[in-house]
Amino acid sequence: MNLYYRVGAERDLGTPAVIANSAAKGGAGAAPTVNVEIDGRSVAVPEGISVMRAAALAGANIPKLCATEDLAAFGSCRLCLVTIEGRKGYPASCTTLVEEGMVVHTQTPRLAELRRNVMELYISDHPLDCLTCAANGDCELQDMAGAVGLRTVRYGYDGAHHLDKPKDESALYFSFDPAKCIVCSRCVRACEEQQGTYALTINGRGFDSEVVASQNDAFIDSECVSCGACVKACPTATLIEKSVIEHGQPESAVITTCAYCGVGCSFRAETQGGQLVRMVPNRDGHANHGHACVKGRFAFGYATHQDRITTPLVRDSIDDEWQAVGWDEAIRTAAERLQAIQARYGRKSIGGVTSSRCTNEEVYVVQKFVRAAAGNNNVDTCARVCHSPTGYGLKTTLGESAGTQNFDSVLEADVIMVIGANPTEAHPVFASAMKRRLHQGAGLIVVDPRAIDLVQSPHVRADYHLQLKPGANVAVINALAHAVIDEGLEDEAYIRARCDLEAYRIWRAFISEARNSPEATEALSGVPAAQVRAAARLYAGAGNGAIYYGLGVTEHSQGSTMVMGIANLAMATGNLGRPGVGVNPLRGQNNVQGACDMGSFPHELTGYRHLSDEATRRLFEAEWQVALDPEPGYRIPNMFDAAIGGEFKGLYVQGEDFAQSDPDTQHVYAALSAMECVIVQDLFLNETAKFAHVFLPGCSFLEKDGTFTNAERRISPVRKVIAPLSGMDEWDITCRLATAMGYEMRYSHPSEIMDEIARLTPTFRGVSYAKLAELGSIQWPCRDEASAGTPLMHVDEFVRGKGYFAPTPYVPTDERANARYPLLLTTGRVLSQYNVGAQTRRTGAVAYHREDILEIHPTDAQVRGIVDGSWVGLKSRAGETVLRAKVTERVQPGVLYTTFHHPESGANVITTDNSDWATNCPEYKVTAVQAYPVSRPSEWQEMFHRFTAAQQQLSEQALSEA
């Protein structure tokens, strides 16, 4: 059945399509056409494209080397010459645009001769080891030699040449063999145009010209971020994936979606038999347009890592050894234990947690399991700890819990405001699109306590960096809005037409109060009033002002307030409802949006409909044939508190690792230890599994059929590339568990689950696997069967009708620096690693980030006697850990920064149980701490190592048998 998915080679039409306003309502508008004649055939082609592309569309492939559809035409190789009637000479077809009535010949004896001459020169300085070359079968130079009929090389091969240049194997995932370079500069242009990193240049002139990374550095030491764009662009074996060198050319491909971040890049998973050889970004991918980052492109080794558990495990207590068992026994054990707990402690004593890493279908069945089979609403999702405030804030103000734009919209923004997000590290492919727009001259405002890369990087410089103190977000957003109103910059006509005027009146009075002025908030936020005012003017007066934000907004005790503040600012300046504007959460995990859409929160069903809504409940009750509890259940932190209180006893955890990812680790440990049955479904025996009684092995994204929904609400297909290593589909595990507990759940394929979702969810009307195969991807809402999706939301009116201005008082966090804990710790992530690192730490990418480092300002370091590279003890009211210091001015005095990719770092031993007032999203971004030099790991770390070693021992026997 999977043969259905196989796709052929990607076609390269040579030069890019003309981008019609893709962000406009219905997607690409039909561009006007012109009529041309190519080799005797008349064709109508879009205006503004190249002769090369027109010929390709008409079926004539003109030889080319320096051109590729992913990059702007360059015109350097002179292989693509054509003749055009009425014009002199032989123009390059890649740089010549079509004109009405043009008559083109792509093949004549003279053209053939010219092309052969060009090829002859290239080949005379190229090694002739085609048969043993890794690119054999996928080399454009080889193809072109064939296409132009090259038979001899008159120059001989012993003149001056570049054949002895050494290879650079330093990059982790690809190799660079300059001897094979034809200096077409496609790599250089890919690094500039697609990635925006400018790591490569052509050094020297004429015969001496060569490709170099940074200042003639090895790749690993250069600015290269290993996105792989240059590798894809290279027409020869010069830049090539090491996996292809190792395995040979892939023979088959499946289109699927990256399982790392919320950009949701579309990929061709290219295989050789059952072996994944490489992941190549899909040119037709609607979120990424043929681009990717190091994680999706290269970091897939975890899927086959030796730590993968592929057999179910059970044990009675966490001090017992794990026993490897068959699926039936594992499911029976899990079901019996959950039922016994319910019999003893009540129906509401168990619950489940869905994962943003899993597919929509897998998430849906877990929440259905909890509501229908367990009979309560104790279901939550890991989005609780990242974007729950987005759901609350955007639903309240705009009426829908999702970002307003598609990614392409950024290409029409005039001013971009980035708040509490670090796109170049966390959403790299979107960051590249953003940088493209910045290179074209869009304004940039960065609101962040740290000087993130965007503040100043090659060809990008923020107009304003509002470097606020951690915890002062709401003060700053209020000050920006105050300045807008104070200086009369609001869009009155827009507000009158689109917003709830009574709410606006109340909000306007509130925001105009002196306490919200830039001058009054300056002392709290540390941002000079004049800067705030200037930034407000830039954003409000831009034409198109677009806001992008991340976890630096949500993971605060006022996360929901801040999201509403952002929506207020956008409404007040009329920056919602058209291309180039909007309020855009940059979602962390690949399927955060989807997990939220699928009814994972304890208070709502799919499509964000509250349980108390009778009509919705009836709909589900009829479909599921079960009575639903109309009251909300526990959120994750409530589950933990209730576990410690002794009334919550059993938890089914789908692919989430609380014991590392959730704040206040010691509290989490206590809660997990207090439960009688913890069931973990995951790829690895992760931190949480150390507390588990049943382990159900899950599938990597390469082993599943399903869908992910990215940060722009785009539902994209995930397709099985290889069979599940565990022999069981993840959705099926959940269904079997429900069935074993007496509630029958059966589907024959995940497409049936999607059909059920579409039946029950108004915003998913008509979404099906067939439609996804046809369209490639679909952005919800789909309000009727015929809908092809909605790239832009709130176009004529807000989803809630009138936009609602919510008052946003600034309530400072309780987590304040004081004499005991005088510094503020904030947390984040790096490009090469992903969250808890369970995946990325099990790939070569670990070489880029071996440990979590503590960034500290030189002043703070000096007074404490902390030097670069030394061990630093960190203590908060929650706990104590030890990290290695990096002394840097990237952080402000008084602020510390670290990542949390490695469990032994214990970054979350330090973070507290403080959380967002509305959603309990933890306040990861602010913890008051003290720092001091130490010489050994903390007590917690020592305990962690002992516990890890003990747990490892308890699984050794079972794993060696299995």
Next chain:
Amino acid sequence: MTVDAAKLVRMAEQITANMAYTDDVELVAARVADHLNRFWDPRMRQAMAEVANGDADQLSPALKAAVRQLHGVAGEGAL
């Protein structure tokens, strides 16, 4: 009672503070009650009600008023 009452009070007061953009205690109380009714498990609402029945003076005026408007607590046998 099995939940940590002090923590619930802290969370409820936090909600109240964030809703308190006006001095109108009744308005704030209504919004706080609505929030707790929509997002809190009834067992947590029940625990809040018990706190209010005991030492109500530890609660801010708006929260105290809000607790009186909670659904499904004390007497109605929500548990």
